[in-house]
Amino acid sequence: xxxGKSIASHDLLRGLRVAITGGTSGLGLALVREMASRRAHxxxxxxxxxxxxxxxxxxxxxxxxxGDVSRKEEIHPIAMQILGRLGGIDVLVNSASSLGPxxxxxxxxxxxxxxxxxxxxxxxxxxxxxxxxxxALTASARxxxxxxxxxxxxxxxxxxxxxxxxxxxxxAALHHMSRIWHEELANEGVRFLSADPGDMxxxxxxxxxxxxxxxxxxxxxxxxxxxxxxxxAAIARPTATDALSAHATLAxxxxxxxx
Amino acid sequence: MIAASEPRQRPLDAxxxxxxxxGKIVHLPRADLVDFLEPSDLVIANDAATLPASFAGFHxxxxxxxxxxxxxxxxxxxxxxxxxxxxxxxAGDFHTRTEDRPLPPRLVAGxxxxxxxxxxxxxxxxxxxxxxxxxxxxxxxxIWEGLARHGRPVQYAHVPxxxxxxxxxxxxxxxxxxxxxxxxxxxxxxxxxxAMRARGIEFATITHAAGxxxxxxxxxxxxxPFDEPYAIxxxxxAAIRRAKRQRRRIVAIGTTVVRALEHAALRxxxxxxxxxxxxxxxxxxxxxRVVDAIVSGAHEPGSSHHELLRAFLDDRxxxxxxxxxxxxxxxxxxxxxxxxxxxxxxxxxxxxxxxRIALATPLHV
Numbered sequence: 007x008x009x010g011k012s013i014a015s016h017d018l019l020r021g022l023r024v025a026i027t028g029g030t031s032g033l034g035l036a037l038v039r040e041m042a043s044r045r046a047h048x049x050x051x052x053x054x055x056x057x058x059x060x061x062x063x064x065x066x067x068x069x070x071x072x073g074d075v076s077r078k079e080e081i082h083p084i085a086m087q088i089l090g091r092l093g094g095i096d097v098l099v100n101s102a103s104s105l106g107p108x109x110x111x112x113x114x115x116x117x118x119x120x121x122x123x124x125x126x127x128x129x130x131x132x133x134x135x136x137x138x139x140x141x142a143l144t145a146s147a148r149x150x151x152x153x154x155x156x157x158x159x160x161x162x163x164x165x166x167x168x169x170x171x172x173x174x175x176x177x178a179a180l181h182h183m184s185r186i187w188h189e190e191l192a193n194e195g196v197r198f199l200s201a202d203p204g205d206m207x208x209x210x211x212x213x214x215x216x217x218x219x220x221x222x223x224x225x226x227x228x229x230x231x232x233x234x235x236x237x238x239a240a241i242a243r244p245t246a247t248d249a250l251s252a253h254a255t256l257a258x259x260x261x262x263x264x265x
Numbered sequence: 266m267i268a269a270s271e272p273r274q275r276p277l278d279a280x281x282x283x284x285x286x287x288g289k290i291v292h293l294p295r296a297d298l299v300d301f302l303e304p305s306d307l308v309i310a311n312d313a314a315t316l317p318a319s320f321a322g323f324h325x326x327x328x329x330x331x332x333x334x335x336x337x338x339x340x341x342x343x344x345x346x347x348x349x350x351x352x353x354x355x356a357g358d359f360h361t362r363t364e365d366r367p368l369p370p371r372l373v374a375g376x377x378x379x380x381x382x383x384x385x386x387x388x389x390x391x392x393x394x395x396x397x398x399x400x401x402x403x404x405x406x407x408i409w410e411g412l413a414r415h416g417r418p419v420q421y422a423h424v425p426x427x428x429x430x431x432x433x434x435x436x437x438x439x440x441x442x443x444x445x446x447x448x449x450x451x452x453x454x455x456x457x458x459x460a461m462r463a464r465g466i467e468f469a470t471i472t473h474a475a476g477x478x479x480x481x482x483x484x485x486x487x488x489x490p491f492d493e494p495y496a497i498x499x500x501x502x503a504a505i506r507r508a509k510r511q512r513r514r515i516v517a518i519g520t521t522v523v524r525a526l527e528h529a530a531l532r533x534x535x536x537x538x539x540x541x542x543x544x545x546x547x548x549x550x551x552x553x554r555v556v557d558a559i560v561s562g563a564h565e566p567g568s569s570h571h572e573l574l575r576a577f578l579d580d581r582x583x584x585x586x587x588x589x590x591x592x593x594x595x596x597x598x599x600x601x602x603x604x605x606x607x608x609x610x611x612x613x614x615x616x617x618x619x620x621r622i623a624l625a626t627p628l629h630v
Binding site: 070071081086091094141 | 312316317342343346405406409410412413414429430431434435436438439440441455458462469470499500501
C-alpha cells in the first residue's frame with residue numbers, strides 16, 4: 007500500500023460504480039471493504055438479510071441488496087436495484103460461489119441437485135447478471151467510463167482435483183465464459199477478467215477443507231487488494247484489445263502471488 | 266392490425282415495413298433491418314430500463330383493492346424516488362382491459378395506499394379521479410427494494426401471461442427509469458449492433474423515461490404522453506454534431522428518442538447535452554430539427570405514437586402506410602412488428618426552406 011503504484015490505482019477506482027455479489031462473506035466481503043476504502047460507490051448482493059444489513063452498517067455509504075443470484079427470477083430485480091442505487095455500473099465482480107456438495111464429494115457420489123446448485127451459482131448466475139447489466143456496462147463504455155467484469159475463478163478451474171468435481175467444472179465453465187464474453191464485447195468496450203484469488207481463509211474454504219491450517223491460507227483482504235489492483239490496471243489500459251492480452255498475465259500474477 | 270400477444274422481443278417472424286424517402290413501401294423480415302440502414306447513418310436508441318411500475322395494494326381509508334401504475338417522475342436522479350405521479354385503478358389487474366377497469370375509491374390528499382412493502386401517501390389529485398401525486402415513505406434504498414420486490418411490469422390485456430421484468434428490458438437497457446418499455450428497442454440485439462459497426466453505422470444512446478402508453482380513460486389518454494425526463498450524454502451530442510456536420514442521417518429507434526432529441530433542440534435550434542423534461546407533443550405541425558428517420562412499432566391510428574409519425578409524413582402517405590400494415594396483417598403493440606420510416610422528401614424540402622439554422626437542418630440530397 008505504500009508504494010506509488012498502489013496509491014495511483016487507489017485513485018483509479020474513486021467514484022466508480024461497483025457491484026459485488028457474495029458481498030457478506032469471504033472474498034466478496036473483503037472486496038466490499040477494499041472498494042469502499044478506495045472511495046468507489048459500492049452495491050453488494052447477498053442472500054441473508056441480517057448479514058446484508060450488518061455489512062452495510064459496517065461500511066457506510068455502501069448499498070446492500072438482498073438477493074440470490076442462483077435464482078433466475080431474482081436477477082432483474084437485483085440488477086434493477088444495483089442500477090437504481092448506483093445510477094449505473096462501471097465494475098461488476100461476480101464473487102458469489104457455491105461448492106456444490108458439502109462436504110465435498112467424488113463426482114460419482116455427487117447428487118445432481120448439488121451439481122446444479124454449483125452451476126446455477128457459479129455459471130448461470132454470473133451469466134444472467136452480466137447479461138442483465140450489459141446495457142448499463144456498454145452505456146458506461148460509450149460515455150468514456152470504465153466497463154469491467156471480474157469473474158472470480160479458481161485453480162480448480164484448470165486442475166482436475168478429485169472431490170472438487172461440481173465446483174471445478176462450474177469454475178472452468180465460468181473461466182471459459184469470461185474469455186468468450188471478452189472476445190465478443192471487446193468492440194463494445196467491456197473488458198472481462200477471470201482471476202484466481204488462491205486458497206483463502208474463508209467460510210467457503212472451511213466448508214471444503216475443514217481441517218486446513220488457516221496460517222497456510224491467504225487472508226481475503228490480501229486477495230481483495232490484489233483484485234482491486236487488477237481492476238485498476240485494466241481500467242488504466244487504454245483499449246479493450248490490450249486488456250485481452252493482459253488478461254492472462256494479470257491473472258497469472260495474481261495466482262503467482264498466492265504460492 | 267392484430268395485437269401481438271406473445272411476450273417475445275425478437276420473434277423470428279417479426280416483420281419490418283420500410284418507407285423510403287421517396288415514399289416507396291417494402292416489406293422485409295425485421296432481422297434484415299441493418300441492411301436497410303445507410304452506412305453513414307447515426308442510429309440513436311433509448312437505453313432506459315423499465316421499472317416494474319404496477320403495484321397491487323389497497324386504499325387504507327376504505328380497504329378497497331387498487332392497482333397503482335407509476336406514470337411520471339420529475340427527474341432521472343437515482344435517489345429521487347420518493348415522488349411520482351401515478352394512475353390508480355380500482356380492483357382488478359391487467360387481465361381486464363384498461364377501458365373496462367373500475368375507478369378507484371375517491372382519493373384525497375393524505376390518503377395512504379398500502380402497496381406490499383411500500384407505503385405511499387396521496388399528496389394531491391391531478392384534475393382527474395385516477396391521476397395522483399404520490400409520496401413513498403422510507404429511504405431511497407428501501408424504496409428501490411420495494412419497487413424491485415413488489416412491482417410488476419405494467420401490462421395490458423392483449424398479453425395474457427404475466428410479464429417478468431426481463432421480458433420488458435431491451436438488450437441495451439441501462440438506467441431503470443421507464444414506466445413502460447421503449448419497445449422499439451426490442452429490435453436491437455448484440456448481433457445487430459455488431460453488424461451496424463461492421464457497416465460503419467454509428468450507434469449512440471439517450472435515456473428517456475418512457476411513460477404509460479394508455480390509461481383506458483379517454484380524458485387521461487388525451488393528456489398523453491405525460492412530461493418525461495431525459496438525459497443526453499456528451500458522447501451522443503458529439504455524435505449528433507458530427508453527423509449533422511457531415512450531412513448524415515439520424516435514425517431514432519422509437520418515438521421517445523424523437524421526443525427527447527427534438528425537445529433538446531427546441532430552445533437553441535440544435536441539441537444540447539444533459540438533462541431535460543420533454544413536455545411537447547409531436548404531430549403534423551412539428552418541425553423536426555434533428556431526426557431524419559424513425560424505427561417504431563406498427564401503431565394504430567389515434568395513438569400518440571401514430572400522431573408522432575405525422576411529423577415525418579404527409580397524411581396521404583401515412584394513410585398508405587397504415588393501409589399496408591392492415592392489408593399485410595402486421596402485429597401491433599409492444600411485442601409487434603416494426604416500421605422504418607424516412608422523413609419524406611417533400612416534408613424535408615418544406616422544412617429546409619423554412620429553416621435558417623444550418624447546423625440543425627438535415628439535408629437529404
